[in-house]
Amino acid sequence: MTKETKSRDLAEPADTAGPVGEVKTALTRFVSEIRSLNDGLNMRLQQTEERLTMLDRKSFAPAQKQMRPQLSRDADLDAPHQKAFDAYLRSGDDDGLRGIVPEGKAMSTAVAGDGGYLVDPQTAATIQSVLRSSSSLRTVANIVHVEATSYDVLVDHADLGHGWATETGATAETATPGIERISIPLHELSALPKVSQRLLDDAAFDLESWLAGRIADRFARAEAAAFVTGDGVDKPTGFLTHNAVANDIWTWGNLGYVPTGATGDFASTDSADVIFDLVYSLDAEYRANGTFVMNSKTAGALRKLKDGDGRFLWTDGLAAEQPARLAGYPVVIAEDMPDIAAGAFAIAFGDFAAGYTVAERPDVRILRDPFSAKPHVLFYATKRVGGDVSDFAAIKLLKFAAS
Structure with missing residues:
Protein backbone atom coordinates (compact mmCIF):
# COMPACT_ATOMS: atom_id res chain seq x y z
CA MET A 1 0.00 0.00 0.00
CA PRO A 62 -27.26 56.15 40.38
CA ALA A 63 -26.44 53.65 43.12
CA GLN A 64 -22.80 54.72 43.05
CA LYS A 65 -23.90 58.31 43.34
CA GLN A 66 -25.91 57.47 46.47
CA MET A 67 -22.96 55.62 47.99
CA ARG A 68 -20.56 58.54 47.68
CA PRO A 69 -19.50 60.28 50.90
CA GLN A 70 -22.05 62.86 52.00
CA LEU A 71 -20.27 66.16 51.44
CA SER A 72 -21.54 69.75 51.53
CA ARG A 73 -24.56 69.91 49.24
CA ASP A 74 -25.40 66.21 49.50
CA ALA A 75 -25.45 66.47 53.29
CA ASP A 76 -27.65 69.56 53.07
CA LEU A 77 -30.17 67.64 50.98
CA ASP A 78 -30.21 64.64 53.32
CA ALA A 79 -30.28 66.54 56.63
CA PRO A 80 -31.53 70.11 56.07
CA HIS A 81 -32.75 70.52 59.63
CA GLN A 82 -29.48 69.37 61.20
CA LYS A 83 -27.38 71.74 59.06
CA ALA A 84 -29.76 74.63 59.62
CA PHE A 85 -29.90 73.92 63.35
CA ASP A 86 -26.10 73.85 63.59
CA ALA A 87 -25.91 77.20 61.82
CA TYR A 88 -28.45 78.65 64.23
CA LEU A 89 -26.56 77.43 67.30
CA ARG A 90 -23.17 78.67 66.13
CA SER A 91 -24.06 82.02 64.59
CA GLY A 92 -27.72 82.70 65.27
CA ASP A 93 -28.60 82.38 61.57
CA ASP A 94 -32.17 81.05 61.56
CA ASP A 95 -32.94 81.55 57.87
CA GLY A 96 -32.49 77.83 57.21
CA LEU A 97 -34.84 76.85 60.02
CA ARG A 98 -37.50 79.31 58.93
CA GLY A 99 -37.35 77.89 55.43
CA ILE A 100 -38.10 74.33 56.49
CA VAL A 101 -41.60 73.33 55.44
CA PRO A 102 -43.54 71.36 58.10
CA GLU A 103 -44.11 67.77 57.06
CA GLY A 104 -45.95 66.46 60.08
CA LYS A 105 -42.76 65.24 61.77
CA ALA A 106 -42.59 66.63 65.29
CA MET A 107 -38.81 66.34 65.59
CA SER A 108 -37.95 67.94 62.24
CA THR A 109 -40.23 70.97 62.03
CA ALA A 110 -39.19 74.48 63.00
CA VAL A 111 -41.39 76.60 65.25
CA ALA A 112 -41.61 80.30 65.95
CA GLY A 113 -38.31 81.92 66.90
CA ASP A 114 -39.80 83.55 70.02
CA GLY A 115 -40.49 80.11 71.48
CA GLY A 116 -37.29 78.55 70.23
CA TYR A 117 -36.64 75.91 67.59
CA LEU A 118 -37.06 72.16 67.81
CA VAL A 119 -33.72 70.41 68.11
CA ASP A 120 -32.61 68.12 65.31
CA PRO A 121 -33.58 64.43 65.58
CA GLN A 122 -30.08 63.17 66.51
CA THR A 123 -29.71 65.63 69.41
CA ALA A 124 -33.23 64.85 70.63
CA ALA A 125 -32.54 61.11 70.51
CA THR A 126 -29.37 61.59 72.57
CA ILE A 127 -31.28 63.53 75.23
CA GLN A 128 -34.03 60.92 75.43
CA SER A 129 -31.47 58.10 75.64
CA VAL A 130 -29.73 59.73 78.62
CA LEU A 131 -33.04 60.35 80.37
CA ARG A 132 -34.08 56.70 79.96
CA SER A 133 -30.75 55.39 81.24
CA SER A 134 -30.56 57.69 84.27
CA SER A 135 -31.21 56.39 87.78
CA SER A 136 -34.70 57.73 88.35
CA LEU A 137 -38.31 56.64 88.47
CA ARG A 138 -38.50 57.09 84.71
CA THR A 139 -36.78 53.72 84.23
CA VAL A 140 -39.72 51.82 85.75
CA ALA A 141 -42.66 54.24 85.36
CA ASN A 142 -45.25 54.32 82.59
CA ILE A 143 -44.12 56.81 79.90
CA VAL A 144 -46.71 58.34 77.53
CA HIS A 145 -46.24 60.93 74.79
CA VAL A 146 -48.98 63.52 74.35
CA GLU A 147 -49.52 66.67 72.30
CA ALA A 148 -52.04 68.23 74.70
CA THR A 149 -51.39 70.25 77.86
CA SER A 150 -52.48 67.41 80.15
CA TYR A 151 -52.98 63.67 80.22
CA ASP A 152 -56.09 62.09 81.73
CA VAL A 153 -56.08 58.61 83.27
CA LEU A 154 -59.28 56.67 83.96
CA VAL A 155 -58.78 54.12 86.72
CA ASP A 156 -61.30 51.43 87.66
CA HIS A 157 -60.41 50.90 91.33
CA ALA A 158 -63.58 49.01 92.36
CA ASP A 159 -64.73 45.57 91.28
CA LEU A 160 -67.68 45.18 88.99
CA GLY A 161 -70.62 43.71 90.92
CA HIS A 162 -71.68 40.17 90.17
CA GLY A 163 -74.28 37.64 91.20
CA TRP A 164 -75.64 34.16 90.53
CA ALA A 165 -78.84 33.72 88.56
CA THR A 166 -81.28 30.85 88.13
CA GLU A 167 -83.47 30.03 85.16
CA THR A 168 -86.72 31.17 86.78
CA GLY A 169 -85.57 33.38 89.64
CA ALA A 170 -85.39 37.17 89.57
CA THR A 171 -82.00 38.73 88.83
CA ALA A 172 -80.81 41.26 91.34
CA GLU A 173 -79.11 44.44 90.19
CA THR A 174 -75.34 44.39 90.71
CA ALA A 175 -73.15 47.26 91.88
CA THR A 176 -71.48 49.49 89.30
CA PRO A 177 -67.68 49.87 89.19
CA GLY A 178 -66.00 52.97 90.60
CA ILE A 179 -64.17 55.02 87.98
CA GLU A 180 -61.56 57.55 89.10
CA ARG A 181 -60.34 60.29 86.75
CA ILE A 182 -56.76 61.47 87.27
CA SER A 183 -55.49 64.45 85.29
CA ILE A 184 -51.72 64.89 84.90
CA PRO A 185 -50.83 68.43 83.75
CA LEU A 186 -47.65 69.06 81.77
CA HIS A 187 -45.16 71.59 83.12
CA GLU A 188 -42.27 73.34 81.40
CA LEU A 189 -38.84 72.03 82.33
CA SER A 190 -35.91 74.24 81.32
CA ALA A 191 -32.11 74.20 81.22
CA LEU A 192 -29.70 77.03 80.45
CA PRO A 193 -26.24 75.80 79.38
CA LYS A 194 -23.61 78.44 78.53
CA VAL A 195 -20.70 78.40 76.06
CA SER A 196 -18.24 80.97 74.74
CA GLN A 197 -18.56 82.38 71.22
CA ARG A 198 -14.92 81.48 70.54
CA LEU A 199 -15.73 77.82 71.13
CA LEU A 200 -18.76 78.08 68.84
CA ASP A 201 -16.54 79.43 66.08
CA ASP A 202 -14.35 76.33 66.31
CA ALA A 203 -15.61 73.99 63.58
CA ALA A 204 -13.98 71.00 65.30
CA PHE A 205 -16.09 71.50 68.42
CA ASP A 206 -18.95 68.95 68.49
CA LEU A 207 -21.61 71.42 69.57
CA GLU A 208 -24.59 69.10 69.22
CA SER A 209 -23.12 66.38 71.46
CA TRP A 210 -21.99 68.89 74.07
CA LEU A 211 -25.37 70.60 74.12
CA ALA A 212 -27.29 67.31 74.27
CA GLY A 213 -25.18 66.11 77.21
CA ARG A 214 -25.63 69.33 79.20
CA ILE A 215 -29.38 69.49 78.58
CA ALA A 216 -29.92 65.82 79.38
CA ASP A 217 -27.96 66.14 82.63
CA ARG A 218 -30.06 69.10 83.83
CA PHE A 219 -33.32 67.49 82.76
CA ALA A 220 -32.49 64.13 84.35
CA ARG A 221 -31.66 65.61 87.75
CA ALA A 222 -34.72 67.87 87.81
CA GLU A 223 -37.06 65.07 86.73
CA ALA A 224 -35.66 62.55 89.20
CA ALA A 225 -36.30 64.87 92.14
CA ALA A 226 -39.79 65.89 90.96
CA PHE A 227 -41.00 62.32 90.38
CA VAL A 228 -40.20 61.50 94.03
CA THR A 229 -40.84 64.68 96.04
CA GLY A 230 -42.33 67.21 93.60
CA ASP A 231 -45.17 69.30 95.09
CA GLY A 232 -47.10 69.59 91.82
CA VAL A 233 -46.66 73.39 91.64
CA ASP A 234 -45.13 74.10 88.21
CA LYS A 235 -43.56 70.66 88.37
CA PRO A 236 -44.67 66.99 88.42
CA THR A 237 -46.22 65.56 91.58
CA GLY A 238 -43.93 63.11 93.36
CA PHE A 239 -45.39 59.91 94.73
CA LEU A 240 -44.08 60.67 98.25
CA THR A 241 -46.09 63.92 98.24
CA HIS A 242 -49.36 62.03 98.59
CA ASN A 243 -50.76 61.23 102.01
CA ALA A 244 -49.62 57.91 103.50
CA VAL A 245 -51.71 55.79 105.88
CA ALA A 246 -51.21 52.45 107.58
CA ASN A 247 -51.85 49.69 105.08
CA ASP A 248 -54.50 48.13 107.34
CA ILE A 249 -56.75 51.19 106.87
CA TRP A 250 -55.72 52.05 103.31
CA THR A 251 -58.24 53.84 101.08
CA TRP A 252 -58.03 55.16 97.53
CA GLY A 253 -56.19 58.47 97.23
CA ASN A 254 -53.57 57.46 99.83
CA LEU A 255 -50.46 55.29 99.77
CA GLY A 256 -50.34 52.44 102.24
CA TYR A 257 -47.30 51.93 104.44
CA VAL A 258 -45.85 49.15 106.60
CA PRO A 259 -43.92 50.19 109.79
CA THR A 260 -40.53 48.68 110.60
CA GLY A 261 -41.38 48.38 114.31
CA ALA A 262 -38.55 50.67 115.47
CA THR A 263 -38.13 54.42 115.24
CA GLY A 264 -35.57 55.30 112.55
CA ASP A 265 -34.29 51.75 112.22
CA PHE A 266 -35.20 48.13 111.59
CA ALA A 267 -36.51 46.02 114.44
CA SER A 268 -33.78 44.64 116.68
CA THR A 269 -35.00 41.06 116.18
CA ASP A 270 -35.98 39.47 112.88
CA SER A 271 -35.03 42.65 111.02
CA ALA A 272 -35.54 41.14 107.59
CA ASP A 273 -39.15 40.12 108.24
CA VAL A 274 -40.45 43.61 107.51
CA ILE A 275 -39.13 43.42 103.95
CA PHE A 276 -41.36 40.43 103.28
CA ASP A 277 -44.24 42.17 105.05
CA LEU A 278 -43.81 45.05 102.62
CA VAL A 279 -43.68 42.75 99.60
CA TYR A 280 -46.85 40.88 100.54
CA SER A 281 -48.74 44.04 101.45
CA LEU A 282 -49.03 44.51 97.69
CA ASP A 283 -51.75 42.64 95.82
CA ALA A 284 -50.63 39.71 93.69
CA GLU A 285 -51.53 41.45 90.40
CA TYR A 286 -48.98 44.19 91.18
CA ARG A 287 -46.45 42.06 93.03
CA ALA A 288 -45.45 40.16 89.89
CA ASN A 289 -43.94 43.39 88.48
CA GLY A 290 -42.75 44.77 91.82
CA THR A 291 -39.62 46.93 92.15
CA PHE A 292 -37.88 48.39 95.20
CA VAL A 293 -36.94 52.09 95.09
CA MET A 294 -34.41 53.56 97.55
CA ASN A 295 -31.25 55.70 97.66
CA SER A 296 -27.65 54.50 97.97
CA LYS A 297 -27.38 54.92 101.74
CA THR A 298 -30.47 52.82 102.33
CA ALA A 299 -29.19 50.22 99.87
CA GLY A 300 -25.94 50.02 101.85
CA ALA A 301 -27.89 49.23 105.03
CA LEU A 302 -30.06 46.61 103.32
CA ARG A 303 -27.06 44.74 101.95
CA LYS A 304 -26.36 43.59 105.52
CA LEU A 305 -29.81 42.10 106.16
CA LYS A 306 -30.01 38.31 106.47
CA ASP A 307 -32.91 35.94 106.75
CA GLY A 308 -33.40 33.40 109.54
CA ASP A 309 -31.01 30.97 107.87
CA GLY A 310 -28.21 33.52 107.65
CA ARG A 311 -28.57 34.20 103.90
CA PHE A 312 -28.29 37.75 102.60
CA LEU A 313 -31.49 39.21 101.16
CA TRP A 314 -29.47 41.34 98.73
CA THR A 315 -27.97 39.85 95.56
CA ASP A 316 -26.00 41.73 92.94
CA GLY A 317 -26.90 41.52 89.26
CA LEU A 318 -25.11 38.81 87.31
CA ALA A 319 -24.45 41.17 84.40
CA ALA A 320 -23.53 44.84 84.19
CA GLU A 321 -26.93 45.88 82.84
CA GLN A 322 -28.97 43.86 85.32
CA PRO A 323 -30.15 45.54 88.54
CA ALA A 324 -29.43 44.25 92.01
CA ARG A 325 -32.23 42.31 93.70
CA LEU A 326 -33.71 42.40 97.16
CA ALA A 327 -35.74 39.37 98.22
CA GLY A 328 -35.83 38.40 94.55
CA TYR A 329 -37.16 41.74 93.24
CA PRO A 330 -35.14 44.34 91.26
CA VAL A 331 -33.88 47.50 92.98
CA VAL A 332 -33.84 51.00 91.44
CA ILE A 333 -31.46 53.47 93.08
CA ALA A 334 -33.10 56.91 93.21
CA GLU A 335 -30.91 59.31 95.13
CA ASP A 336 -33.84 61.64 95.86
CA MET A 337 -35.45 59.06 98.15
CA PRO A 338 -35.06 60.04 101.84
CA ASP A 339 -32.41 58.52 104.09
CA ILE A 340 -33.31 56.16 106.91
CA ALA A 341 -34.55 58.38 109.75
CA ALA A 342 -37.36 58.59 112.28
CA GLY A 343 -40.67 58.47 110.43
CA ALA A 344 -39.03 58.48 106.97
CA PHE A 345 -40.48 56.58 104.02
CA ALA A 346 -37.05 55.49 102.85
CA ILE A 347 -38.15 52.43 100.82
CA ALA A 348 -40.94 52.06 98.29
CA PHE A 349 -42.11 48.85 96.67
CA GLY A 350 -44.63 48.51 93.88
CA ASP A 351 -45.52 48.10 90.26
CA PHE A 352 -44.51 51.58 89.13
CA ALA A 353 -45.49 50.91 85.52
CA ALA A 354 -49.07 50.80 86.80
CA GLY A 355 -48.67 53.11 89.79
CA TYR A 356 -46.87 56.15 88.34
CA THR A 357 -47.30 57.80 84.93
CA VAL A 358 -44.93 60.25 83.26
CA ALA A 359 -46.55 62.30 80.48
CA GLU A 360 -44.39 64.36 78.15
CA ARG A 361 -44.27 66.06 74.79
CA PRO A 362 -41.75 64.34 72.48
CA ASP A 363 -39.95 67.54 71.48
CA VAL A 364 -37.24 69.79 72.91
CA ARG A 365 -36.98 73.47 71.97
CA ILE A 366 -33.88 75.66 72.11
CA LEU A 367 -33.66 79.47 72.04
CA ARG A 368 -30.27 81.12 71.49
CA ASP A 369 -29.46 84.11 73.71
CA PRO A 370 -26.17 85.92 72.86
CA PHE A 371 -26.97 89.05 74.91
CA SER A 372 -27.69 88.11 78.55
CA ALA A 373 -24.21 86.74 79.40
CA LYS A 374 -21.75 88.43 77.04
CA PRO A 375 -19.26 87.31 75.79
CA HIS A 376 -20.87 83.93 76.34
CA VAL A 377 -23.92 82.53 74.58
CA LEU A 378 -26.81 81.01 76.52
CA PHE A 379 -29.02 78.25 75.14
CA TYR A 380 -32.47 78.17 76.71
CA ALA A 381 -33.74 74.59 76.31
CA THR A 382 -37.29 73.63 77.29
CA LYS A 383 -39.54 70.59 77.25
CA ARG A 384 -42.94 69.85 78.75
CA VAL A 385 -43.33 66.98 81.20
CA GLY A 386 -45.69 65.94 83.97
CA GLY A 387 -46.06 63.05 86.37
CA ASP A 388 -48.31 61.74 89.11
CA VAL A 389 -49.57 58.58 90.80
CA SER A 390 -52.02 56.82 88.50
CA ASP A 391 -52.90 53.84 90.72
CA PHE A 392 -52.69 54.23 94.50
CA ALA A 393 -53.03 50.48 95.04
CA ALA A 394 -49.85 49.72 93.10
CA ILE A 395 -47.31 51.37 95.46
CA LYS A 396 -46.53 50.62 99.12
CA LEU A 397 -44.07 52.35 101.46
CA LEU A 398 -41.85 51.22 104.32
CA LYS A 399 -42.01 53.65 107.26
CA PHE A 400 -39.13 53.64 109.75
CA ALA A 401 -41.31 54.01 112.79
CA ALA A 402 -42.72 51.90 115.62
CA SER A 403 -46.22 52.09 114.15
Missing part, protein backbone atom coordinates in the same frame (compact mmCIF):
# COMPACT_ATOMS: atom_id res chain seq x y z
CA THR A 2 1.34 3.37 -1.00
CA LYS A 3 1.74 6.40 1.29
CA GLU A 4 -1.05 8.27 -0.58
CA THR A 5 -3.52 5.40 -0.17
CA LYS A 6 -2.78 5.14 3.56
CA SER A 7 -3.39 8.86 4.10
CA ARG A 8 -6.72 8.71 2.25
CA ASP A 9 -7.89 5.81 4.42
CA LEU A 10 -7.21 7.75 7.65
CA ALA A 11 -8.81 11.00 6.44
CA GLU A 12 -11.92 9.36 5.04
CA PRO A 13 -13.14 6.79 7.59
CA ALA A 14 -16.63 6.88 6.03
CA ASP A 15 -15.34 4.99 3.00
CA THR A 16 -14.07 2.16 5.16
CA ALA A 17 -16.24 -0.91 4.83
CA GLY A 18 -17.39 -3.17 7.63
CA PRO A 19 -18.63 -2.65 11.24
CA VAL A 20 -15.50 -0.83 12.34
CA GLY A 21 -15.99 1.78 9.67
CA GLU A 22 -19.62 2.39 10.69
CA VAL A 23 -18.64 2.93 14.33
CA LYS A 24 -15.96 5.42 13.36
CA THR A 25 -18.39 7.29 11.15
CA ALA A 26 -21.03 7.52 13.92
CA LEU A 27 -18.41 8.63 16.46
CA THR A 28 -17.15 11.39 14.15
CA ARG A 29 -20.67 12.73 13.66
CA PHE A 30 -21.36 12.68 17.43
CA VAL A 31 -18.19 14.63 18.20
CA SER A 32 -19.06 17.15 15.50
CA GLU A 33 -22.54 17.69 16.94
CA ILE A 34 -21.14 18.12 20.47
CA ARG A 35 -18.72 20.76 19.20
CA SER A 36 -21.53 22.60 17.41
CA LEU A 37 -23.70 22.54 20.52
CA ASN A 38 -20.81 23.79 22.68
CA ASP A 39 -20.09 26.64 20.25
CA GLY A 40 -23.77 27.64 20.36
CA LEU A 41 -23.86 27.64 24.16
CA ASN A 42 -20.70 29.71 24.37
CA MET A 43 -22.15 32.27 21.98
CA ARG A 44 -25.40 32.56 23.97
CA LEU A 45 -23.47 32.85 27.26
CA GLN A 46 -21.32 35.64 25.83
CA GLN A 47 -24.41 37.51 24.62
CA THR A 48 -26.05 37.15 28.05
CA GLU A 49 -22.94 38.44 29.80
CA GLU A 50 -22.82 41.46 27.51
CA ARG A 51 -26.48 42.28 28.26
CA LEU A 52 -25.94 41.95 32.03
CA THR A 53 -22.88 44.18 31.81
CA MET A 54 -24.89 46.88 30.06
CA LEU A 55 -27.69 46.63 32.65
CA ASP A 56 -25.21 46.80 35.54
CA ARG A 57 -23.62 49.92 34.12
CA LYS A 58 -27.00 51.63 33.82
CA SER A 59 -28.22 50.65 37.32
CA PHE A 60 -24.89 51.11 39.10
CA ALA A 61 -24.48 54.74 38.12
